[in-house]
Amino acid sequence: MSVKTFERGVFLPHYKEFSEGEPISTIALPQEVIIPLQQHIGAPGQALVSVGDKVKAGQKIGESSAFVSAPVHASLDGTVTAIEPRPSFTGDKVESVVIAVDMEQKEPQWPERDHTALSKDEIKAAIKEAGIVGMGGAAFPTHVKLSPPRPIDTIIINACECEPFLTCDHRMMLERTSDLVEGAKLIAKVVDAPNVIFGVEINKPDAIEALQNKIAGENGLSVVSLEVKYPQGSEKQLIKATLNREVPPGKLPLEVGVVVQNVATAIAVYEACHLSKPLIERVLTLTGDAAANPGNLKVKLGTPISHVIKERGGVKGAPPDAKDELQMPPHLVGKVIMGGPMTGWAQSHLNVPVIKGTSGILLFSPAMVVESEHTDCVRCAKCVDHCPMFLYPNYIGLYAEMGNFDEAAEWGAMDCFECGICVYVCPANRPIVQFVRQTKKEIAAAKAAK
Ligand code: SF4
Ligand code: SF4
Structure with missing residues (x-):
C-alpha cells in the first residue's frame, strides 16, 4: 500500500485507544x-x-x-x-x-427526498438553510466555501482525524459510510468537481476498508492512505500529501483547484439534502485519562459541556454522589479542553455550550498537564524545523511578546493555522500560539480602526 504525507510536522502519541472502539451513542x-x-x-x-x-x-x-x-x-x-x-x-x-x-420531546420527523435529483443550486441552498459550517473546528460557512470564483477539480474529504485522542470522525466513517460518501458526492456536484478523494491516516485501516468497499466501481472516487503524522489533516498539508499541489502562502485551496471538507460536514450535507435536516446536533469525542467513561457521543448543539461530562460518567475517581457538576476536583482533573489537544481551547469553567465546531471534550489528569512558566527563547530552532508552514515561530513569538504585532505578522503570524507544533517542541515552553492569536486579534483591530 502506498502511503503519502507532507514535509515536516511531528509524530505524536495517538491516545485513540480510550474511545476508538466505542460506538456512537446518545446522552440524556x-x-x-x-x-x-x-x-x-x-x-x-x-x-x-x-x-x-x-x-x-x-x-x-x-x-x-x-x-x-x-x-x-x-x-x-x-x-x-x-x-x-x-x-x-x-x-x-x-x-x-x-x-x-421541554422534558417531553417528540423526535422531529425529517421528510426524505431524493437527494440525487437536486440541482447544484438546490444543494447549495439546502446547505445554507441548514446552517452548515466546517465541523472540523474552522467553522467556515460551507455554502461560501462551495461558491469558488474559479474551477475546482477535486474535493478532498479530510478523514485524517490527526489530532490525538479524537475518534468521532473514525466512528462516523465506520457507522455512516454510505451517508459520508453521498455527502461527498453532493459537495462535488455543487462545484462540478470530477474527483473526490478520501484522505485517511493508516491508523484507521477499518475505515479505509469500509470506504474502499463503499466506493468500489464508482468513477472519480478514491481513498488515499496517509502517514500518521500531525497535522496531516490541515488543508495545505493534506493537499500536498494527496495531490502534490502547493497552496501559496496567504491563499486558499481553491487557488489550486481544491475544496477540502471534513467527515462530519459531508454527513451534515447529506442530511440537509436527503432529509432537509438543519444542523442541530453533532458527534463529538469525550475522552482523556481523567474521563470515567470515554466515548463518541451524539449531542444536541447548545448542550453545556458540564452536562455531557456528567451524563457520560463524570471524572474518573470522583465520588458518585458528587452533586456540583461544575466542580472538577483539582486533584483529579488538571485541564479541560474543548476540541483536540493541539488546537483546542482550555476551559476555565464548564457552562459553555457544544457548538457546530466542537469535535471533542478532553479531561486530563494533573499528571498529563505540564504547566510551567515559559522562559526566553534559547534559539534551538526546533520550532522552525517542525513548522509545517515553514514559518519562523521563534520570531513571531519574540515580536508579539514585545508588542510589535506588525513585525510578528511580517514573520508569518497570519499564515499560521495554530497547529501547536511549535509549542509542543519548544524546550522553553514559549506560548507561541497565544502570541499568534494575539497578533491576529491586534492586526484585525487595527484594520477595523482604519
Ligand atoms: S507557527 Fe503556527 S503553523 Fe507553525 S508550528 Fe507554530 S502553530 Fe503550527
Ligand atoms: S523551539 Fe522555542 S526555544 Fe527553540 S527556537 Fe523555537 S521558540 Fe526558541
Missing part, C-alpha cells in the same frame, strides 16, 4: 441549551425569536443577511428564557439564545 437531554448566534467565521446572526417564545427543534432562531454567515436553529423543543451574551469556548461572551428544554 439537558434542561437548558445555549445557542450562540455566531458559531462560524463571518457575520453574527440576529435573533429571530424573543424571550418567552416557544420554539421547536429545527426551527431557525438566528440568521444574518450577510453572505459569509450561517443561520442557527433550536436543537430541542422548549421556551426561550434569555437572549444575552454567554461565555463561549474562547473565553469571550457571545450573544446567545437560551432555551429551557
Whole structure:
C-alpha cells in the first residue's frame, strides 16, 4: 500500500485507544441549551425569536443577511428564557439564545427526498438553510466555501482525524459510510468537481476498508492512505500529501483547484439534502485519562459541556454522589479542553455550550498537564524545523511578546493555522500560539480602526 504525507510536522502519541472502539451513542437531554448566534467565521446572526417564545427543534432562531454567515436553529423543543451574551469556548461572551428544554420531546420527523435529483443550486441552498459550517473546528460557512470564483477539480474529504485522542470522525466513517460518501458526492456536484478523494491516516485501516468497499466501481472516487503524522489533516498539508499541489502562502485551496471538507460536514450535507435536516446536533469525542467513561457521543448543539461530562460518567475517581457538576476536583482533573489537544481551547469553567465546531471534550489528569512558566527563547530552532508552514515561530513569538504585532505578522503570524507544533517542541515552553492569536486579534483591530 502506498502511503503519502507532507514535509515536516511531528509524530505524536495517538491516545485513540480510550474511545476508538466505542460506538456512537446518545446522552440524556439537558434542561437548558445555549445557542450562540455566531458559531462560524463571518457575520453574527440576529435573533429571530424573543424571550418567552416557544420554539421547536429545527426551527431557525438566528440568521444574518450577510453572505459569509450561517443561520442557527433550536436543537430541542422548549421556551426561550434569555437572549444575552454567554461565555463561549474562547473565553469571550457571545450573544446567545437560551432555551429551557421541554422534558417531553417528540423526535422531529425529517421528510426524505431524493437527494440525487437536486440541482447544484438546490444543494447549495439546502446547505445554507441548514446552517452548515466546517465541523472540523474552522467553522467556515460551507455554502461560501462551495461558491469558488474559479474551477475546482477535486474535493478532498479530510478523514485524517490527526489530532490525538479524537475518534468521532473514525466512528462516523465506520457507522455512516454510505451517508459520508453521498455527502461527498453532493459537495462535488455543487462545484462540478470530477474527483473526490478520501484522505485517511493508516491508523484507521477499518475505515479505509469500509470506504474502499463503499466506493468500489464508482468513477472519480478514491481513498488515499496517509502517514500518521500531525497535522496531516490541515488543508495545505493534506493537499500536498494527496495531490502534490502547493497552496501559496496567504491563499486558499481553491487557488489550486481544491475544496477540502471534513467527515462530519459531508454527513451534515447529506442530511440537509436527503432529509432537509438543519444542523442541530453533532458527534463529538469525550475522552482523556481523567474521563470515567470515554466515548463518541451524539449531542444536541447548545448542550453545556458540564452536562455531557456528567451524563457520560463524570471524572474518573470522583465520588458518585458528587452533586456540583461544575466542580472538577483539582486533584483529579488538571485541564479541560474543548476540541483536540493541539488546537483546542482550555476551559476555565464548564457552562459553555457544544457548538457546530466542537469535535471533542478532553479531561486530563494533573499528571498529563505540564504547566510551567515559559522562559526566553534559547534559539534551538526546533520550532522552525517542525513548522509545517515553514514559518519562523521563534520570531513571531519574540515580536508579539514585545508588542510589535506588525513585525510578528511580517514573520508569518497570519499564515499560521495554530497547529501547536511549535509549542509542543519548544524546550522553553514559549506560548507561541497565544502570541499568534494575539497578533491576529491586534492586526484585525487595527484594520477595523482604519
Ligand atoms: S507557527 Fe503556527 S503553523 Fe507553525 S508550528 Fe507554530 S502553530 Fe503550527
Ligand atoms: S523551539 Fe522555542 S526555544 Fe527553540 S527556537 Fe523555537 S521558540 Fe526558541
